[in-house]
Amino acid sequence: MAIITAPSQTEPTGLTARIYAQDIDDLGYVGSHTRVLALNPEAYAAGDALFDAVSSSMDKRRYELVTLAASLGLQSKHCRLAHGAKSLEVIDRDALVRIARDYESAGLSPAEVEMMRFAEKVSTAASSMTDADSQRLRDAGFDDREIVDITLAAAARNYFSRAIQALAIDVDPSPLDDELQQALVSGTGRGGSYRGPLDRAHAHALDWLDSLPTRPVAPARTADEIAAEIDSALPDEGADDTDVVDRLAAICEPGLMAIGSGRFFGWVMGGTLPSALAADWLVSAWDQNAAMRFATPATAAIEQVTGRWILELLGLPAGSAVGFTTGATTANLVGLAAARKAVLDAAGWDLDADGLSGSPRITVLVGDERHASVDLALRYLGLGAPVTVAADEQGRIRPEALEAALENVDGPAIVCLQAGNLHSGAFDPMQRSIAAAHAKGAWVHVDGAFGLWAAASPRYSERLRGIEGADSWATDAHKTLNVPYDCGIAIVARAAAAKTVFGLHTSYIIHDDQAPADPYEKVPEMSRRAREIPVWAALSALGRTGTVALVEGLAANARALADGLSLLPGVEVLNDVVFTQVCLSFGSDERTRRVSQRVMADGAVWMSGSHWRGRDILRISVSNWTTDADDVAASVAAVARAIDAEA
Ligand SMILES: Cc1ncc(COP(=O)(O)O)c(C=O)c1O
Numbered sequence: 001m002a003i004i005t006a007p008s009q010t011e012p013t014g015l016t017a018r019i020y021a022q023d024i025d026d027l028g029y030v031g032s033h034t035r036v037l038a039l040n041p042e043a044y045a046a047g048d049a050l051f052d053a054v055s056s057s058m059d060k061r062r063y064e065l066v067t068l069a070a071s072l073g074l075q076s077k078h079c080r081l082a083h084g085a086k087s088l089e090v091i092d093r094d095a096l097v098r099i100a101r102d103y104e105s106a107g108l109s110p111a112e113v114e115m116m117r118f119a120e121k122v123s124t125a126a127s128s129m130t131d132a133d134s135q136r137l138r139d140a141g142f143d144d145r146e147i148v149d150i151t152l153a154a155a156a157r158n159y160f161s162r163a164i165q166a167l168a169i170d171v172d173p174s175p176l177d178d179e180l181q182q183a184l185v186s187g188t189g190r191g192g193s194y195r196g197p198l199d200r201a202h203a204h205a206l207d208w209l210d211s212l213p214t215r216p217v218a219p220a221r222t223a224d225e226i227a228a229e230i231d232s233a234l235p236d237e238g239a240d241d242t243d244v245v246d247r248l249a250a251i252c253e254p255g256l257m258a259i260g261s262g263r264f265f266g267w268v269m270g271g272t273l274p275s276a277l278a279a280d281w282l283v284s285a286w287d288q289n290a291a292m293r294f295a296t297p298a299t300a301a302i303e304q305v306t307g308r309w310i311l312e313l314l315g316l317p318a319g320s321a322v323g324f325t326t327g328a329t330t331a332n333l334v335g336l337a338a339a340r341k342a343v344l345d346a347a348g349w350d351l352d353a354d355g356l357s358g359s360p361r362i363t364v365l366v367g368d369e370r371h372a373s374v375d376l377a378l379r380y381l382g383l384g385a386p387v388t389v390a391a392d393e394q395g396r397i398r399p400e401a402l403e404a405a406l407e408n409v410d411g412p413a414i415v416c417l418q419a420g421n422l423h424s425g426a427f428d429p430m431q432r433s434i435a436a437a438h439a440k441g442a443w444v445h446v447d448g449a450f451g452l453w454a455a456a457s458p459r460y461s462e463r464l465r466g467i468e469g470a471d472s473w474a475t476d477a478h479k480t481l482n483v484p485y486d487c488g489i490a491i492v493a494r495a496a497a498a499k500t501v502f503g504l505h506t507s508y509i510i511h512d513d514q515a516p517a518d519p520y521e522k523v524p525e526m527s528r529r530a531r532e533i534p535v536w537a538a539l540s541a542l543g544r545t546g547t548v549a550l551v552e553g554l555a556a557n558a559r560a561l562a563d564g565l566s567l568l569p570g571v572e573v574l575n576d577v578v579f580t581q582v583c584l585s586f587g588s589d590e591r592t593r594r595v596s597q598r599v600m601a602d603g604a605v606w607m608s609g610s611h612w613r614g615r616d617i618l619r620i621s622v623s624n625w626t627t628d629a630d631d632v633a634a635s636v637a638a639v640a641r642a643i644d645a646e647a
């Protein structure tokens with residue numbers, strides 16, 4: 001039931017009476033939309049006059065086809081049904097059913113199809129229309145006046161239908177037969193059944209994104225609370241797609257973390273750039289299984305080009321294999337799997353034939369502060385626990401300690417370095433460590449989940465000097481580059497080394513050994529989504545300059561936060577702020593925990609509690625492209641409030 005109450009039909013006087021009489025003439029009754037909109041009879045009459053003016057110079061069949069297409073774009077049940085009925089005066093019933101189902105294949109003339117496409121687009125994407133759209137109508141034989149008439153008829157339909165939709169006016173019973181009604185309402189064909197749920201998803205997505213600058217960052221509800229509310233048996237009967245989307249949004253909204261907020265500094269999680277988010281939607285709509293060049297050439301071509309751009313940006317060796325994974329954990333797995341195979345090959349052990357049982361022991365050397373995902377990857381690979389090498393006060397591997405540890409290594413070895421320490425943001429000394437490792441024939445893998453992007457910036461790349469000499473690198477696009485979850489990037493310098501691990505020949509996969517590697521030959525999955533597409537979109541939208549500005553902007557905001565926070569009473573910044581990470585102490589561990597809890601409870605920002613170098617800390621990671629000076633000031637103010645409350 002609509003919220004606006006329509007006046008009854010018995011009371012009208014003056015202009016309203018004339019408007020009602022007109023409807024009775026046309027329809028045999030006064031439509032609910034007329035009763036609601038005629039609450040402002042002057043505007044209603046002006047609208048009617050507009051429709052008359054627009055339609056008077058058009059042939060009725062043309063006007064109705066344009067109206068049907070514009071209403072389809074608007075998904076307006078009212079207008080589809082009302083103009084379905086009016087169209088019967090000029091279009092035969094069976095032809096109308098076909099047009100309603102899918103005007104593209106309804107036997108209309110090419111000019112009429114072009115005209116309906118144009119009118120539909122006026123309702124769905126007017127802001128992206130260009131001269132090319134009008135040119136198609138011109139090519140189909142329409143002159144300028146006719147093009148303007150078609151546009152005005154479609155645009156006027158938007159005015160009317162949008163008002164009816166916005167006021168949730170009830171749809172009146174239609175005199176049309178069921179089949180015709182169904183065809184008009186469902187708008188089947190050409191994505192008709194997708195349109196309703198996608199329109200709702202679009203609206204919910206924009207509501208969410210619009211809320212980010214002002215909403216509290218933390219979720220309002222816990223997983224247990226939400227699960228308790230929705231816990232029920234799987235229903236026997238399915239629900240309407242659109243209702244499912246609405247219900248999903250209503251369930252999830254209170255339990256979402258505002259990771260896309262400029263005041264979210266938790267763990268190391270990036271937001272999402274508009275271009276990358278939109279591209280990610282297309283990835284879902286296109287639903288390409290991006291494993292093979294032959295099957296999905298467009299995504300393979302994008303992967304090829306994006307891979308090259310990444311190598312150029314980061315200054316890594318041309319020709320390296322670039323694969324797209326779920327995240328840095330899997331990208332670390334890729335690099336270390338290639339390493340395992342290569343060092344065992346060099347030791348004369350056939351891993352593929354004989355497995356690991358009885359193989360020479362591989363020594364894996366890691367810095368004391370490597371990320372836990374490295375240990376995880378080693379576990380997946382059956383390589384056991386690594387040998388840890390001492391790190392300095394910023395968490396960087398000590399090169400002299402690495403050199404000493406390598407002295408004791410006999411046999412195959414892998415050295416795992418880190419570009420970007422989770423706590424301090426610091427970078428391992430690359431050049432000296434890589435030289436020492438290579439002198440021992442070790443493979444060097446670099447975990448640069450967020451920090452590898454520093455290599456794109458002339459300001460920060462010096463800290464990574466020599467990194468191009470490593471053998472494999474792992475990074476994320478869903479952190480520093482701000483593409484939507486999930487997307488990691490695995491890079492292996494000797495492309496053949498990755499292919500020997502992940503390549504696969506079967507009877508049904510079409511192979512061209514001369515062509516670049518298939519996407520699946522560089523990562524653990526075969527079937528997968530086209531993760532490279534949002535990366536391509538992000539890099540295209542940013543360009544080299546924008547990518548550098550993004551990386552440097554994150555680091556500058558981390559610096560600004562550290563500067564602002566260090567002025568607050570009792571705050572100690574524990575790390576040298578060299579990139580995007582800041583570690584804070586508020587005094588004793590006990591006090592740091594209490595202030596941290598108050599910061600979280602305040603809701604204005606999100607930062608992660610952690611433990612670093614023997615102390616409880618509050619850690620900040622600036623990873624979101626939207627964080628700006630206002631967010632920095634608001635975040636400093638939020639921490640100041642927590643300190644005041646604790647005093
Ligand atoms: C240094 C480092 N390596 C690896 C990872 C794991 O990345 P992901 O969660 O994308 O798998 C992280 C995550 O924060 C990280 O900071």
